[in-house]
Amino acid sequence: MMKEKEKQSLDLPISSLTKHYSPENKLLLSCIRYQLNSATASDVRDLLKRDLHWDILVSNAVRQNVFMLVYKTLKINNSKFIPSSVFERMEIEAQKRMTYNLFLTHKLFQVLNLFAEHNIQAIPFKGPIWAQLAYGNMGLREFSDLDVLVRPQDFSKAKDVLIEQGYYDKNFGANEKSLGEAQMVLPDRRTNIDVHYKLTPRDFYLQVETESFFEDLQTLSLLGKKIATFSPENSLAISYLQGTKDSWNSLKRICDFGRLIQTYPEANWQEVIARCQTDENDRVFLLGIAIAQTYLQISLPEIFSDKLKQFPEVLKVARQHKEYMYHKNMEYGYIFFIISLWERRENTLWSRLQYLLKIIFRVNASDRELFPLPDLLFFVYYPLRIVRLIGKHKISKEKISSLWNLFKS
Structure with a gap:
């Protein structure tokens, strides 16, 4: 049975959901939500009064392909709080x-x-x-x-x-x-x-x-x-x-899905689910719905509000997705591979481990381009790939611990 705290998670105010985030990431989320009608102008203005690192905000908006959503919101809501040099560069961009x-x-x-x-x-x-x-x-x-x-x-x-x-x-x-x-x-x-x-x-x-x-x-x-x-x-x-299929690894994908949900509140969701060749109990499908709601605080069709109450673990992973993406300053690129395997195989720890090992040891074109080796020495790619992944994703003990906790959930 779902705990009361989990039942209330869909209705928490923005300030509560983002209390551990940097001011820049709070503002980024609020700007996006403003354009999706799930945040108010006062939410944005309050954050604009904070001491902000504008280069970080703009860089994160560009990286997540939501620059235009952020720019339009800032232009509407008291651009006087933004340094003129920053706003001029944003207007040109x-x-x-x-x-x-x-x-x-x-x-x-x-x-x-x-x-x-x-x-x-x-x-x-x-x-x-x-x-x-x-x-x-x-x-x-x-x-x-x-x-x-x-x-x-x-x-x-x-x-x-x-x-x-x-x-x-x-x-x-x-x-x-x-x-x-x-x-x-x-x-x-x-x-x-x-x-x-x-x-x-x-x-x-x-x-x-x-x-x-x-x-x-x-x-x-x-x-x-x-x-x-x-x-x-x-x-x-x-x-x-x-x-x-991208494990929701960009805000642009999340915003597209969330905005389409808002645009078509009367959509036939049974048909949507059928088109995806799945069913309403597919936790990966429900995870996409939960991620859109967790990030954007949009209203959901009743079918999903009810269904998510039956799957508290889906809400847990959706919240962890957002935590890794924002609280950790967007360094957790590899976390999305873990989320992508979360319910794509039999729901046993051993089956997940097998799939994870396949991901870790799947030598690809990037590995071969970085370390050109003859076919005779192909086995060398496996340890080299691990080294490359550690370096690329800056994997630390803290990250490994966090990944494991998510992986076994």
Whole structure:
């Protein structure tokens, strides 16, 4: 039975949830929540009066891809509290990002027209689509590439059409089958189009068929043009899949999912869950919901408010996720691998250990590029990988202890 403290966790005020965080991270969260209507102007103004390290705030906002959300909030709420030199730099940066957003949006129109001329049905998502669909404002969601979904039988043709226009495959087909996508770029590297024929990688714990996503579309007005994109339920499903396959390791993913939840309060969640090829008792799915609520303090559909009360361990991991991401100054990149395995295998400590060992000893391209060795000496990569992981993630005794506590929860 859930403790009273855990029952109340969804309703704690912002000040209580962030009391151990730095002023910069408190302000970052409040700025995001303000744009999602779950924090007030007074929350933001109170934090603006604190002694802040502005470089840290801006750096964290940029790193988490939520700079525009933070900038817009600060611009609205008493920018007089911000040093003029800092705000001027933020305004210049915001203008650059907005200009690039518009540039990519026009590129999207060109690509969709090109595909239509070749009878390729391509459905755009993320990028400018979610900027308008979820936030209602092209200036609130930043993006650096474009994403379209095509049918598997059209994938090669779509690539060929782009190649004829001067694009090339950034990875030259590497990992194409395992990821189900190709990154197509122009030589100037300003335009990157991810052409997907799958929505999840081959080793992801959910395997999602894509044909049904083409059946239920909605029309979106984007800069005066009508664009066909996914239905509310399918957009929610894709946002969840995008976040959870990355273990929710960026605020941008969390904000997208949270904002879509707010945008579609009447969505058919049974359909969303079915699209994800899972069920309402899947604790990984519930973890995505809990993470969005824990960070953003948004209202949840009743189905999930009730369901989360049955799974207190989900709320525990969601809170730990936020603690590691903010209280530890965002140094815990590897923690998200631990969370990603939390419920993707049988719920036994031994099965988790087996999966963890696979992650630790999975030699990848980065290992081989850093330490080029002949195949005869491949076994040397295993100890070298451990050394590289320790150095990359600055693993200490404290981190190991924290990871273990989360891992066995």
